Amino acid sequence: MPPFSRFTALTEQLPASVPFVGPEVQERQAGTPFMARLGANESGFGPAPSVIAAITEASATVWRYGDSESFDLCSALARRLDLPCEQIIVGEGIDSLLGLTVRLVVETGTPVVTSLGAYPTFNYHVTGYGGRLVTVPYRDDREDLEALRDAVLREDAPLVYLANPDNPMGSWHSADAVTAFARSLPDTTLLVLDEAYGEFAPDGVLPPVSDLAQLPNVLRYRTFSKAHGLAGLRVGYVFGTAETVARFHRVRNHFGVNRLGQVAARAALEDAHWLDHVRAQVAAALQRLAQIAEQNDLQPLPSATNFLAIDCGSAVRARSILEGLNAHRVFIRMPGVAPLDRCIRVSAGPASELDAFEKALPTVLAGLT
Amino acid sequence: MPPFSRFTALTEQLPASVPFVGPEVQERQAGTPFMARLGANESGFGPAPSVIAAITEASATVWRYGDSESFDLCSALARRLDLPCEQIIVGEGIDSLLGLTVRLVVETGTPVVTSLGAYPTFNYHVTGYGGRLVTVPYRDDREDLEALRDAVLREDAPLVYLANPDNPMGSWHSADAVTAFARSLPDTTLLVLDEAYGEFAPDGVLPPVSDLAQLPNVLRYRTFSKAHGLAGLRVGYVFGTAETVARFHRVRNHFGVNRLGQVAARAALEDAHWLDHVRAQVAAALQRLAQIAEQNDLQPLPSATNFLAIDCGSAVRARSILEGLNAHRVFIRMPGVAPLDRCIRVSAGPASELDAFEKALPTVLAGLT
Structure with a gap:
């Protein structure tokens, strides 16, 4: 039976794409659960x-709708960032906030600049609103700031995406380099600065809040899904100038942030001890993952995040290792495009999960033809 | 400081509208909490x-992202509705699903038919995507099916909204009338059938699932926010033909439904005893609210929902009563437009909250000039 016949021309032509296939979906497809979720x-x-x-x-x-302003959480964030509440919007995770951002800027044919292999969900939104993706290759496994800026100027693009630290490579730029990049952009280009992994970054990677807070064309995105361990509760936030940030109120789902997410995120903010604990656990896990990689003659890349990109030498080999690990019920992912796809990407996790990775990896490597 | 200068022409012209001012926002404005949240x-x-x-x-x-397919919940719903999973999409509440629906159908200037005074959040989405709202007056406090259909035909509208039972009036049409309405629409018009209050409706109000399940131009929306008491967890669902429903996969936020919402909704579905309990409590509360209204010479309207519209005689009087009740820290709402706005709208609630309403109402009425 054909579907309803009058969807918009734009959505008629969209693929039924899924930026990521979730681990539960993979478990159902395989008919067996993962032993390690990395x-x-x-x-x-x-x-x-x-x-x-x-x-x-x-x-x-x-039973109560969540506070439409996420006021308590927003106030706590405001104190933390030393910004007024008006410069912060809490949303249903960074994914949702990225979608709203794209909706505010992108029309059919709008050029949007990002790096080739960067966050697929951002690309999903750009395509979904009819934008035209302009991609710039990574350079030495880092997003190439100069090339991003060149592409912005060449295309007169109103939107550019940068993750710092980067996903999927774990690499980073210095705060000074990011600030210089932001300031070098035309004021007609909005910088989406995704700092989802910011809590894991060493000093000198995140620009101080005040260094960019006066730029109307910079928005910074952070999340409770990573270091705070609340991925399942969907809470993220964006901050920038009050006037730019206010545009989200025109398009956001006002009662969209769930009540337990608001409560949990606020509690997480107040537990500095736990954040320190997680950071230490992540650092130790990344060190162990790097050792496991090296023991198996694979090359770990530096990381400022909670995951490790591991160079497997070629895309074919990386894909085979990923599939082999998945067959051993170790869930990992890998970048989607060359040359990043010579790597697998493994998240930091508890010792028992790293044990599963450590045990499976040599078996998988031995089985490669 | 002006905002970023290159937002889309469409969003530049949108107001910073909020479909509803939340009770927490009103509490902060007043500097004191509500005693009753109705x-x-x-x-x-x-x-x-x-x-x-x-x-x-x-x-x-x-710490785990929610299942991107909400599979366990969707499967439970599928069994309940006797539909395959492919005909159901779980989303972040009906509000989010309405937004996606509008996005799939509406472009700048697209006519969209609804009733004058019906759900403001639907209108917010239509305006937000550049649609042109075509409104039809209620007739005898019910949505006017004939007039809605006439407007659809006159405007060649691809989208029409109908809530059954209705919000804000609590009125309803029979299942037969709704089914006939759905079948009378051109197949180029998508019917958004909002059944948020369906669990409270008496027999013969909700069309049987199988009666509309084969129509590609009908989508039905239900929620866990009302009878199931999970408004704060943001879980709703939509069902229709597999092919029409599949279009949501092109635009939805795949990991948007939070994990605790999925878990809670599934548990709620399995607790038929509690649903019966709530229905009985709501029926008793509505009866008591009606008595309170009559004791104060106000006219309760029939309701197939968990709230009561109470006719106060005029819009000015209704507004004064609402403001008086709010001043007594009793949170209620009222319809936004004539002639519905001669009513206040009071939700069913526990006895202690109805006590507060019962106590405040005569004082408020006595204070009216």
């Missing part, structure tokens, strides 16, 4: 016990 | 104890 850069170290307690305490209040 | 048609009877237990049990798993 593919989605979640925090296997979990949310803080204080956060779990806050969720439990609030669970009986879920 | 304005958002939430379920003050709460989620089931079994649901709270399920949330608590799952709280430590929130």
